[in-house]
Amino acid sequence: xxxxxxxxxxxxxxxxxxxxxxxxxxxxxxxxxxxxxxxxxxxxxxxxxxxxxxxxxxxxxxxxxxxxxxxxxxxxxxxxxxxxxxxxxxxxxxxxxxxxxxxxxxxxxxxxxxxxxxxxxxxxxxxxxxxxxxxxxxxxxxxxxxxxxxxxxxxxxxxxxxxxxxxxxxxxxxxxxxxxxxxxxxxxxxxxxxxxxxxxxxxxxxxxxxxxxxxxxxxxxxxxxxxxxxxxxxxxxxxxxxxxxxxxxxxxxxxxxxxxxxxxxxxxxxxxxxxxxxxxxxxxxxxxxxxxxxxxxxxxxxxxxxxxxxxxxxxxxxxxxxxxxxxxxxxxxxxxxxxxxxxxxxxxxxxxxxxxxxxxxxxxxxxxxxxxxxxxxxxxxxxxxxxxxxxxx
Numbered sequence: 001x002x003x004x005x006x007x008x009x010x011x012x013x014x015x016x017x018x019x020x021x022x023x024x025x026x027x028x029x030x031x032x033x034x035x036x037x038x039x040x041x042x043x044x045x046x047x048x049x050x051x052x053x054x055x056x057x058x059x060x061x062x063x064x065x066x067x068x069x070x071x072x073x074x075x076x077x078x079x080x081x082x083x084x085x086x087x088x089x090x091x092x093x094x095x096x097x098x099x100x101x102x103x104x105x106x107x108x109x110x111x112x113x114x115x116x117x118x119x120x121x122x123x124x125x126x127x128x129x130x131x132x133x134x135x136x137x138x139x140x141x142x143x144x145x146x147x148x149x150x151x152x153x154x155x156x157x158x159x160x161x162x163x164x165x166x167x168x169x170x171x172x173x174x175x176x177x178x179x180x181x182x183x184x185x186x187x188x189x190x191x192x193x194x195x196x197x198x199x200x201x202x203x204x205x206x207x208x209x210x211x212x213x214x215x216x217x218x219x220x221x222x223x224x225x226x227x228x229x230x231x232x233x234x235x236x237x238x239x240x241x242x243x244x245x246x247x248x249x250x251x252x253x254x255x256x257x258x259x260x261x262x263x264x265x266x267x268x269x270x271x272x273x274x275x276x277x278x279x280x281x282x283x284x285x286x287x288x289x290x291x292x293x294x295x296x297x298x299x300x301x302x303x304x305x306x307x308x309x310x311x312x313x314x315x316x317x318x319x320x321x322x323x324x325x326x327x328x329x330x331x332x333x334x335x336x337x338x339x340x341x342x343x344x345x346x347x348x349x350x351x352x353x354x355x356x357x358x359x360x361x362x363x364x365x366x367x368x369x370x371x372x373x374x375x376x377x378x379x380x381x382x383x384x385x386x387x388x389x390x391x392x393x
Contacts, residue, residue, distance in 0.1 A: 004047075005044075005045040005046070005047070006045055006047045006049065006050060006051060007038060007043070007044040007045050007047070007050040007051070008030075008033075008050065008051040008052075008053065009050060009051070009052055009053070009145075010053040011052075011053075014053055014054070014055065018053060018057075018059065021059070022059065026061070027061070027062040028059050028060060028061060028062055029059070029060045029061075029062045030051070030057065030058070030059055031057070031058040031059075031060075032054075032056045032057050032058050033051050033052065033053055033054070033057045034051070034052040034053075034054060035049050035050075035051060035052075036049065036050060036052050037049060037050075038050045043144070073091050073092060073093040074090040074091060074092060075123070076092070076094070076123045076125065076127040076129055077125065077127065092121060092123075092129065093123070094121040094122050094123040094124075094129075095121065095122050096119050096120070096121055096122075097119070097120050097121070097122050097128065098119060098120040098128075099118070099119040099120075100118040100119065103118075118130070118131065119131055141153060141154060141155050142155070142179050142181055142183065143155060143157070143177070143178070143179045143181070143183040143184070143185045143226065144179075144181065144183045146185065146214055146226075146228055146230075147214070147228065148214050148215075148228070153209070153210065153211070153212060153214070154208060154209070154210045155177075155179065155208070155209050156179060156180070156206065156207075156208050157177040157178060157179050157185075157206070157207060157209060158177065158178050158179075158204070158205070158206050158207075158250070159175060159176075159177060159201055159202065159203050159204065159205055159206075159207065160175075160176040160177065160178050160184070160203070160204075160249075160250065160338075161175065161176040161203060161338065161339065161357060161359060162174070162175050162198075162201055162202075162203055163356055163357045164356070171191045171194065172188060172189060172190050172191050172194065173188070173189040173194045173197070173198060173201075174186065174187070174188055174189075174223075174357060175187040175188075175189070175201060176223055176224065176339070176357070177209075177230070178250045182250045182252075183226070184223075184224040184225075184226065184250070184252070185224055185226040185228065185229065185230060186217060186222070186223045186224050186226070186229040186230070187212075187229065187230035187231075187232065188229060188230070188231055188232070189232040190231075190232075193232055193233075193234065196234075197232055197236070197238065200238045201238070205240065206240070207238050207239060207240055208237075208238075208239040209230070209236065209237070209238060210236070210237040210239075211233065211235045211236050211237055212230050212231060212232055212233060212236045213230070213231040213232075213233055214228050214229075214230060214231070215228065215229060215231050216228055216229075217229040220267065221266070221267050221268070221269070221341065222267060222268050222269070223268075223269050223339055223357055224268070224269075225268050249366060251271045251273070251336070251338065252270065252271050253270075253271045253272065253273055254270035254271065254272060254340075254342075255303070255305075256272075256274070256301070256303045256305065256307035256308070256309040257305060257307050259309060259342055259350055259352065260307065260309060260350050261350070262344075262350055264342055265342075266341075266342040266343070266344070266350075269339040269340060269341055269342075269355070269357070269358075270339075270340055270342060270352075271336070271337065271338050271339070271340070272301060272309070272311075272335075272336070272337040272340050272352060273301075273303070273334065273335070273336045273337075273372070274301030274302050274303045274309065274334070274335065275301065275302045275332055275333065275334055275335075275372075275376045276299055276300075276301065276325060276333040276334070276335050276362075277299065277300040277301070277302050277308070278298075278299055278300040279297065279298075279299040279322070279325055280297060280298045280299065281297070282295050282296070282297050282318055282319065282322055283295070283296045283297070284296075294314050294315055295314065295315060295316075295318045295319055296312060296313070296314050296318055297312075297313045297318040297321065297322050298310065298311070298312055298313075299311055299313075299321075299325075301335060301337075302376075304372075304375065309351065309352060310351040310352075311337070311340070311351065311352050311353065312351065312352070312353040312354075313353070313354050313360065314353065314354060315354075317354050317358065317360050320360065321335075321360050321362060324362040324363075325362060328362065328363060330363070330373065331377060332373045332376045332377050333362060333363060333373075334362075334363055334369055334372050334373050334376070335360065335361065335362050335363075336360075336361040336364055336366070336369075337352070337354070337358060337359070337360055337361070338358065338359040338361070339355070339357045339358045339359065340352040340353070340354060340358055341353050341354070341355050341358075
């Protein structure tokens, strides 16, 4: 036995049959099953595929070859330093400290939509990691489990971003949603439903969504790695949750070196964080195929590996960023860009730019930003005085 793992899924109405004799910690021989792509961004195992049972699948008991539980624990330090692979789930071992009581996840006290239990797990090095354990009633699903084969969906998600496409003449509304596992998916609302749903969809709130449609995301460049997107219907239900406090905001930061060398997937938007450097003045550039000029500003971001990445900001975002950067008197300015597009120039040099859904945050009040500014100041030294003075003129 090699200890390799793969996810298996049994959908209704087959669950009542197989659940009567499949038990944990037992060995089985499984035959006549389907192998499908694991489309979830965050996977239960390292495998890119998963097993799907159907009515012809055969399960037989097998002799145990080993008493090993195949537990491979991830060091907490690897998580803190960003060295773990966020594309699959991990195993942690530690002791529970600072546990809280049970909390109802819905705003209405008379309706028990589920429970939330918070605690911190501590490893042998004394490093702590916060956890939220949440259970939901009424058949809640994770984003990674969404597929068109099931129609009665209920998901608990945080609204990361709401925007209108800059070139969208239909005035439809777009959203980026994320569940408590950090898996993201795009949602779209057609123009006729925008008036109904837009007042309910506020960024940074947690909601329960029900009765929506699921369709393939066929855009050439996708906002999330998920191959499906959510479509609101007139019957879609939005319920608020009492689940608003988080110490993290579900970023998926790209490595600058991978972007510059072309390793990163240019067909999926990426989050960026780094120190701002080499900011140019705002320029007016004529757009291709139009007589209209747009505002453009170029600058560099530097990550903790001291890799430079060129960024191009356009439109109102260029004005807003340039003003925030110029008004900031700190020696080190950190910028976080959510949903940046990776593009290649004519000489095959990779850089990033903003699109309609991008969010530009200069020195945002988020966990870790102050520590990152201090790291850049200590590791790189203070910027040149003339550079700082030039920004203030």
